[in-house]
Every structure is written in structure tokens, then in C-alpha cells.
Amino acid sequence: MKHYPVAKPYIGSQEEKAVRQVLRSGILSIGPEVADFERKFAKRIGARFACAVSSGTAGLHLALVAAGIQKGDEVITSPFSFVASANAILYVGAKPVFVDINSKSFNIDPAQIEARITSRTKAILVVHIFGQAADMKKILALARKHRLKIIEDACESLDAEYYGRKVGTFGESAVFAFYPNKQITTGEGGMIVTNDKKVYQLCRSLRNQGRSDNLKWLDHKILGYNYRLNELSAALGQCQLDKIDFILSQRRRLAAWYTKYLTQHSEFIAVPEVMASNSHSWFVYVVRLKHPKVKRDAVITDLEKVGISAKAYLPSIHLFSFYRKSFKYKQGDFPVAEMISDSSLALPFYIGLKENDIKRITATLSSIVKKHEKRV
Ligand SMILES: *Cc1c(COP(=O)(O)O)cnc(C)c1O
Numbered sequence: 001m002k003h004y005p006v007a008k009p010y011i012g013s014q015e016e017k018a019v020r021q022v023l024r025s026g027i028l029s030i031g032p033e034v035a036d037f038e039r040k041f042a043k044r045i046g047a048r049f050a051c052a053v054s055s056g057t058a059g060l061h062l063a064l065v066a067a068g069i070q071k072g073d074e075v076i077t078s079p080f081s082f083v084a085s086a087n088a089i090l091y092v093g094a095k096p097v098f099v100d101i102n103s104k105s106f107n108i109d110p111a112q113i114e115a116r117i118t119s120r121t122k123a124i125l126v127v128h129i130f131g132q133a134a135d136m137k138k139i140l141a142l143a144r145k146h147r148l149k150i151i152e153d154a155c156e157s158l159d160a161e162y163y164g165r166k167v168g169t170f171g172e173s174a175v176f177a178f179y180p181n182k183q184i185t186t187g188e189g190g191m192i193v194t195n196d197k198k199v200y201q202l203c204r205s206l207r208n209q210g211r212s213d214n215l216k217w218l219d220h221k222i223l224g225y226n227y228r229l230n231e232l233s234a235a236l237g238q239c240q241l242d243k244i245d246f247i248l249s250q251r252r253r254l255a256a257w258y259t260k261y262l263t264q265h266s267e268f269i270a271v272p273e274v275m276a277s278n279s280h281s282w283f284v285y286v287v288r289l290k291h292p293k294v295k296r297d298a299v300i301t302d303l304e305k306v307g308i309s310a311k312a313y314l315p316s317i318h319l320f321s322f323y324r325k326s327f328k329y330k331q332g333d334f335p336v337a338e339m340i341s342d343s344s345l346a347l348p349f350y351i352g353l354k355e356n357d358i359k360r361i362t363a364t365l366s367s368i369v370k371k372h373e374k375r376v
Helices: 013-025 032-045 056-066 084-091 136-146 197-207 231-242 244-265 296-305 321-327 335-343 355-375
Strands: 049-053 074-077 095-098 121-127 149-153 173-177 190-194 285-289 344-347
Touching: 013 231, 032 049, 032 173, 032 190, 032 231, 049 056, 049 197, 056 084, 056 121, 056 149, 056 173, 056 190, 056 197, 074 084, 084 095, 084 121, 121 136, 136 149, 190 197, 231 244, 244 285, 244 355, 285 335, 296 344, 296 355, 335 344
Parallel strands: 074 095, 074 121, 121 149, 149 173
Antiparallel strands: 049 190, 173 190, 285 344
């Protein structure tokens, strides 16, 4: 039986060659590959500076430290995200203040932000979820009005655009990630981009134990971390970046096939909606089961039995036990996020899937969903 994983990186012989070259050079960290990767990445996004780090999570942590967010501060963010975006706010001692999402874009609903702003609010950590830019016009207006900083979690949205402007260029800083399920990978890795030289220099220092930027001067001026990206990963990342147009166009094609076949089953399966403002960067293909009583987890189990992996995507952060325990969140606090969390699943989505695979996956999904609908 053919098995379809949910995600798979797109790695070729160029990557193997580049990594082998680094291995042979003997320079495995703090070397030329990271600097080259940063330069190329900044250029691609159209930002002045880029600072490579060991993960997207590390990047978010440093972006918040560099923004001066600290204990007692509040940061507004989305509950419908990968847990790292809210966790990073906790790392600096601040409080994540969740605001519910828009049911179509799955991004933070700007209309509900203002009610949650207090005298302690310092920033909005905007998550661009699933490759879709958040509604930046309204968010920027609110940030200006209330003098809040904006930090973008663009970890799922490399190359996405909002009215023609790339995500990652709206905030004081933005963070991208290169875990193997992202559009491009470095194994583990992340990138902070910014136009602010001070933020950039601070992030560079923070990722390297708080050393001053001039490595010859081994003073530790501030409390830093080891969040460096290694040279092997940076070499891999450059190869991936070289192919990014191909990768993104292939992913667009996969999404179009899915949408074509699933639109035939629109009475019970909702396909992703791309906002008119958005040029989408396809990170995952997430569908929603429309019948409120069909058990999404049972559908996932049935799919797995026939070799198709699917994943509950995404659980809402406020309902994780750590967040419930720490902040007394409960079911019903963010009803839209919860409704999407309970009914959505990510389908296999990676380069190498053929149109026939997608035809088969969607036919299997729809017959399983139909079977479950009959039961309820
Ligand atoms: C992947 C991701 C991150 C960062 O994840 P790492 O595994 O630390 O690279 C952060 N936020 C979101 C929304 C993500 O999807």
C-alpha cells in the first residue's frame, strides 16, 4: 500500500553537494555560509538585514527581546497558531493576550483587537497562518494609534504577499522558519529580518551569547543565548532558496489540484479560502469538515488505515493544558478558533505528489466523510 505522509522536504543533489563541501571545509559553525544565506534571504524578502538563528522559535524569542518586551508587558496574538508564537512571549516574561480569528482567513480578527488593548500592551505578534497574510492594513492602523510594536511570525508564510507587499516587511522585525515541513528547510533553523540596524545588531549579539558584534572582543555585554545556525544548515538553506520559485509554483499547483477535486464535494468539505488581499504561499492544505457532528479525529484514523496521513491542524493554543493551567483559559473563550481547530485537517502536501495521487486522496477522503455523515 502506498503511504502518503503529511509533509516531506524537497531535497536534491545540489543540497547533498553543498553540505558535503561544508563538511570537507572543516568550518562547521560561524563561517561564510551563514553570512551568504543571510544576504540572499534579506534580498529575497526586501529587508535591509537578516540574522540567521537555530530555529523559528529562537528567532521569535530574540525578536521579542530586541523589541524590549519584558516582564509585566502584554502582547496581543492569535490562539490559532503553532504553540511557539505564544511560548516566545512567555520566554520574555510577558503575557500573551489572545484575540479570536477570522473564520475565513484563520488569522487574527482586527475588529476584536482594540477591546483587548490595555496600558500594559506593548506589541502585537502577528501570525500569518498557513501562508496567508494577516489583515495588515487594519493591524498597522491600530498599532500606530496605540503606539504598539509589530512583530511578524512569518514562519509559515515565506514569500506570501499582502496587496503586493511581502510579509516580513510590515513589523519592526519578522521571523521565518526552516523546519522540514516548511516551504524551504535547513533541517532546523530560522531567520529574523528587520530594517532596523539596532534590532539587527542586538539579535546578532543575542544569538551568540551576548558577545559584542566584533568577535575579536570577547566581552559578554548582555545576557545572550546560543541560537546560532550552523554552516551545514546555512549551505542547505541557500540551495533551497535558489529553488524557491520552483518550490512555490509546484505547491501552488498541488493546491489547485486539491481545490479542483474537493470543490466537487463542497456540501461537506470546505477548501481553504485565499483572501483577495493575499498572494498565497502554500504551507499546508487544510480542509474543514462542514458537518458539525462528523468526528474529525475518526476521519483521520480512517484515512491512516488506508495509508493517507492527515493531521488535526491546528489545535488552539489556549486549550493546551499548560495554557489552561497557567491562564485559566477554557473551552468557549475563542469560539471561532475552536470551531476551526475542531473541524480542520491537513492533507498530504509535498512536491512529488501527482495529480492522480491527489485524485485518489480526495476520493478516499470524501467517501470516508460521507460514511461518517450517514452515521450521525
Ligand atoms: C514553524 C513555526 C514556528 C517556528 O518553529 P520552529 O520549529 O522553532 O522553527 C513558529 N511559528 C509558527 C506559526 C510556525 O508554524
